[in-house]
Amino acid sequence: MKKEKPPAAPDRNFMSRCLSLAILGRPSPNPFVGSAVVFANRIVGEGFHHAAGKPHAEVEAMREVKRKYGTMASHILSSSALYVSLEPCNHQGRQPPCTKAIIDAKIPRVVFAMKDPNPKAKGGAGALRKAGVNVSMAGRELEAKAKAINAPFVHRIRTGRAYVTLKMAISKDRKVAGGPKDSPYISSPESLRAVHLMRDKAQAIMVGIGTIKADNPRLTCRMKGGHDPLRVIVDPRLEIDEKARALKNKNALVVCMKKAVERKRKKLAHLRSRRIEVFFAQKESGGRLALGENGGHLALGPLLSHLAQIGIDHVLLEGGPRLASDMLRQRLVDEMVLFHSPKIIGGENDRKLAGPIRHIMREGRANRRLSLPCGSDRAAFSVLGKENAPFWPAFFAKE
């Protein structure tokens, strides 16, 4: 096989800049994309895809050239190279095709990092070449980095399901809860900050009823300018207290067994009257989700397909250990971020949780790709799905 030549140093630097720009966006269900216009070996315009429905990264970068250089812009663009972390799109969606904008601006050279996996949008490189543009890719290493920051997007396109990151904090003595009252958190302040960044970048948080009962968490993103994700609560017997903090605003979805709603029709009606979605297992549920039941537990794959259909491509599975271990058993976890704390909590281990915690740690170790310091903790990243590299390290490194 022909060996690919590594990209020249300037190509690498310009594309690395595109990747750093890309992760500033909140583009779901679209991919993270960054772009730079390079004239005479210098970046003269840059941009990224901020959000679905907003202009694409290439257009943002070209607009910056126009803002900065006014009447000179068309001359500059027609002698520049455009770097972009994803193959320019070739279809009319909520935004016009980027290929057309590039051809109209007479940009002679385009370098991109990864091909567009979306069957609706792909084919941009071919269309540009046909119009006489010199198009190349930036090499394997940068392609891998671009794919890593778009692992949830690629996964959703490939499988039709939302990508799941299991996140959990574990103490040195393998506990997940139970710190002293004056310092109840297992994690370092840096890890806690990282969790809010994770809640901002994922579009849904998923927990089991055990966690709601034990901690009554708000499950919000408390980062400046952050967005609250959808809260998904797995509650097989519909035990949730209607005053639970996680149900405070209506952006919540409770998943339970059919038996439970048959017994608790009043509670179901009351939750739905508050516009809290309640899904339960049955084949035909009036437009609602059809979930299978298996050995007294729900088969949660269809839930992830439903989330993908409503535009959620990334779910942060925050536990607790029993739900997390069950999701691992169902092979529905794609990535793990385990925050290993040096703290010792002490006391007896909860017998119900010991087995699931061992299972989670075993899977984490077996599939680990790298670990990074997070204050006094270590964040360990593992990949379980087909995507090759973990999504989160690029975001942690930016912190």
Ligand SMILES: NC(=O)c1ccc[n+]([C@@H]2O[C@H](COP(=O)([O-])OP(=O)(O)OC[C@H]3O[C@@H](n4cnc5c(N)ncnc54)[C@H](OP(=O)(O)O)[C@@H]3O)[C@@H](O)[C@H]2O)c1
């Ligand atoms: N350190 C951390 O990062 C972290 C994060 C979250 C929670 N926690 C701690 O974890 C503890 C709670 O853990 P937990 O394991 O008891 O709670 P959990 O995992 O949040 O919830 C357990 C519940 O989920 C149900 N469940 C799990 N998989 C299911 C499926 N496929 N279908 C239907 N139901 C399913 C279980 O049903 P069954 O009863 O039928 O088995 C059980 O009722 C708390 O102490 C909390 O503070 C720690």
